[in-house]
Amino acid sequence: MTKYFEARIAKLQKLLKKLNLDGMLVYQGTNMKYLTGFDGGTGEGVVIVSCDSAYLVTDARYEEAYKANLPEHVNLKITKSYYEETVSVAIALNIKNLAFEADLPYNIYDYIDELLPADMSFDALPFAVEALREVKDENELAALRQAATASVKAFNELISFIKPGMTERQVANELDRLQKKFGADKSSFDTIVASGYRAALPHGEATDKIIKNGELVTIDFGYYVDDYTSDVTRTIAIGSISDELKQIYAIVKQANENAIAIVKPGISGSEVDRVARDYISAHGYGHEYNHSTGHGVGLDIHEGPALSSQSSDELQPGHLLTIEPGIYLAEKGGVRIEDDIIVTIDGYENITNDLTKDLIVIEG
Numbered sequence: 001m002t003k004y005f006e007a008r009i010a011k012l013q014k015l016l017k018k019l020n021l022d023g024m025l026v027y028q029g030t031n032m033k034y035l036t037g038f039d040g041g042t043g044e045g046v047v048i049v050s051c052d053s054a055y056l057v058t059d060a061r062y063e064e065a066y067k068a069n070l071p072e073h074v075n076l077k078i079t080k081s082y083y084e085e086t087v088s089v090a091i092a093l094n095i096k097n098l099a100f101e102a103d104l105p106y107n108i109y110d111y112i113d114e115l116l117p118a119d120m121s122f123d124a125l126p127f128a129v130e131a132l133r134e135v136k137d138e139n140e141l142a143a144l145r146q147a148a149t150a151s152v153k154a155f156n157e158l159i160s161f162i163k164p165g166m167t168e169r170q171v172a173n174e175l176d177r178l179q180k181k182f183g184a185d186k187s188s189f190d191t192i193v194a195s196g197y198r199a200a201l202p203h204g205e206a207t208d209k210i211i212k213n214g215e216l217v218t219i220d221f222g223y224y225v226d227d228y229t230s231d232v233t234r235t236i237a238i239g240s241i242s243d244e245l246k247q248i249y250a251i252v253k254q255a256n257e258n259a260i261a262i263v264k265p266g267i268s269g270s271e272v273d274r275v276a277r278d279y280i281s282a283h284g285y286g287h288e289y290n291h292s293t294g295h296g297v298g299l300d301i302h303e304g305p306a307l308s309s310q311s312s313d314e315l316q317p318g319h320l321l322t323i324e325p326g327i328y329l330a331e332k333g334g335v336r337i338e339d340d341i342i343v344t345i346d347g348y349e350n351i352t353n354d355l356t357k358d359l360i361v362i363e364g
Contacts, residue, residue, distance in 0.1 A: 004139045005071035008035050009054050011132050016051055022095040023050040024125060025086060025112070027104050030299045031129040032056070033227065036074050038066060046086045050093045057085050083108065087115040099125035127304075134296055134304045135318035141342060143228035144298070144320050147184065148340050148351040151223055151230040154178035155355060164213050164238050164364045168193040172206035175221055184223035188231070188301040192220035199235070199334040202291055202326060213239035213364040216249070216333040222301050231297050231322050232352050233338035239364040245335075246359070248285065248327040252335040253357050255279040255325040259293060259307075263321070263341055263348040269311030276325040277309070285327045294322040297340065319343040 012035065016024060026032055026049065029042035036047055036056050045058030056070060057077045067076050079085040090098055098116070100109065102124040113122050136144065158175050172191040179187070194204030196215035204218070211217060220233040235249065259276040273293040280289045292308035297320050305313030307321060315321075324338030337357055342349040 002071045004137050005035060005037055006073065007137065008132060009049060009071065009074070012049055012129065013051050015128060015132075016049070016099070019099075019125070020097065021051075021099050021125070022097045023048060023090060023093060024099040024128065025090075025104070026101060026129060027108070028101050028129075031101065031133075034129060034133055034299060036070060038062070038070075039227075046082050048086055048089050048093075050095055053093065055089050057082050057089065083112050084115060087112060090120065091117065095120060097121045097123075099123060099128070101129070102126035130304060133298055135316055136298060136320055136342075137318070140228060140298060141318070141320070143226040144230070144340070144342070145351050147223060147225040147228050147230040148232070150179055150182040150184045150225055151221065151232045152352055152354045153182040154184070154223075155219070155221075155232070155234060158219075159236070159360060159362070162211070162217070162236070162238075162362050164211055164362070166211050167208045168195055168198075168206040168211060168217075169208055171211070171217075171219070175219065179221070179223040184225050186224050188222035188224055188229040192218065192233075194218045194334075195238070196333060197331050200328040200330050200332065202328060202334070202336065211238055214241055215239075216241060216245055216335060218334060218336050220336065220338065222297075228298055229301055230340055230352070231301055231338065232340060232355065233324055233336045234355060234357075234360070235335045235337060236360040236362060238362050242332075244329075245333055248288075248329065249335045249359050251280055251283045251285065252325055252327055252337050253359075256323055256337045256339065256357065259323045259325065260339060260341060260348065260350065263315065263323075263343060265315055265317055265343060265345065267315045269305050269307040269313040269315070270309055272307045272315075272321075272323070273309050273311065276323070280325060280327060288327045288329060289325060290328060291326065294324050294338075296320060297322060315343045317343055317345050 026047040172193045193206040195211045195217040222231040255276040294307035296303035326336035328334035
């Protein structure tokens with residue numbers, strides 16, 4: 001595992017040299033974890049990376065856990081005064097141009113800026129680590145596959161549990177339980193179970209609404225395994241549903257499959273979005289498709305690249321994408337079908353392929 005952290009730090013150092021920067025201060029917890037394995041979280045330390053070294057600055061709570069487990073060449077500094085020690089490290093490393101993440105809170109930025117010597121610049125470098133995180137290494141892809149496998153197994157077992165008369169919350173709670181049964185650690189967001197008219201809400205968290213015959217139920221969930229998460233959606237039918245609901249299900253299913261089919265290196269995120277959106281629009285439901293086609297997933301549930309009409313992102317091997325077109329009919333219901341896709345050298349790998357996309361009907 002250590003070699004992966006070393007490779008990630010080396011990529012950031014290469015970027016710093018390219019931009020004529022001497023170092024970068026990393027404050028955001030997920031980015032610190034990505035670079036060093038430190039999981040204390042945002043505000044519990046600082047990582048400072050220069051062009052030829054790296055330091056984790058944190059306090060004594062984490063000393064035992066990390067003094068023997070940090071990547072090689074990452075130095076540990078234990079202190080109660082993170083920011084004063086960070087400045088001392090930057091001065092000792094002779095850093096003259098120090099970058100920081102754009103979401104560094106202003107009060108911390110202002111405090112550090114006051115501590116820095118007058119000849120050291122301190123400027124934002126937006127999304128530098130996040131951009132590196134978009135392309136997953138072998139270790140990350142293995143964890144993402146495990147997360148997807150846990151989700152697939154849990155959903156497949158959930159189907160035999162769902163019955164009309166249950167509440168959305170009961171279904172969500174059972175899916176959460178099953179995820180842990182199959183090895184997941186925790187959810188990455190509140191599990192969405194939206195039935196009937198509520199299925200027209202793209203982010204309808206589970207409520208005490210009763211699930212009834214004749215309704216569609218959209219179930220959207222993501223669970224962490226070894227720090228990496230899945231993000232999956234399926235829509236099922238309870239008993240006999242209307243012809244219109246059957247029709248929109250078939251349209252969304254085909255839009256999902258069309259978009260997945262074109263995934264390969266070099267394709268733009270906007271092109272993947274266009275393929276899904278054009279198919280739905282051609283069938284008269286363009287206005288009812290009111291979100292982007294997908295996004296990256298990794299340590300966070302939402303990462304780059306973006307699959308939207310405005311995206312300029314270009315797909316690369318190692319990207320993990322969701323592809324999740326949908327149609328939402330107010331007061332009637334909605335459909336979303338979402339898969340997790342790895343971009344490979346010559347195409348793609350669907351790591352949620354063992355979840356059927358044929359319409360599942362739960363008989364009343």
